Amino acid sequence: QVQLVESGGGLVQAGGSLRLSCAASGRTASSYRMGWFRQAPGKEREFVATITWSSTITAYADSVKGRFTISTDNAKNTVYLQMNSLKPEDTAVYYCAQKGRSGSAFRSDDYNSWGQGTQVTVSS
Numbered sequence: 001q002v003q004l005v006e007s008g009g010g011l012v013q014a015g016g017s018l019r020l021s022c023a024a025s026g027r028t029a030s031s032y033r034m035g036w037f038r039q040a041p042g043k044e045r046e047f048v049a050t051i052t053w054s055s056t057i058t059a060y061a062d063s064v065k066g067r068f069t070i071s072t073d074n075a076k077n078t079v080y081l082q083m084n085s086l087k088p089e090d091t092a093v094y095y096c097a098q099k100g101r102s103g104s105a106f107r108s109d110d111y112n113s114w115g116q117g118t119q120v121t122v123s124s
Helices: none
Strands: 002-006 012-013 018-026 032-037 046-052 058-060 068-073 077-081 092-099 118-121
Touching: 018 032, 018 068, 018 092, 018 118, 032 068, 032 077, 046 068, 046 077, 058 068, 077 092
Parallel strands: 012 118
Antiparallel strands: 002 018, 018 077, 032 046, 032 092, 046 058, 068 077, 092 118
16 A cells, blocks of 8 residues: 655646645555546546656646646655646646556546645636
8 A cells, every 4th residue: 555645735826836746655666657636626536647656658638738747756755746837727636646557547546546635726
């Protein structure tokens, strides 16, 4: 099992930046995949970005491509989500999650460990 703790959320004006962190403790592996998802009020949880602990493969939702960057610091067992040029529609609770080698990198149901979430609010 792995425990995931997110931090770095907050209130920011449109066009601003935030960096989210997800600290992992427990079972990880270079082939395991980390993902960031978000859920806005009244909406389903949606995929944002994903990366393997080896940092060899990344992918992004079209809505954040070119604005968000996912990365890892293996020495700290931490995954980051750098969010630039934030928009009001990026407002949501952001979750990090880990999955093993099986399943889809884009489906939340295929991730088996989740953090508690961190609120990101972007004002217009």
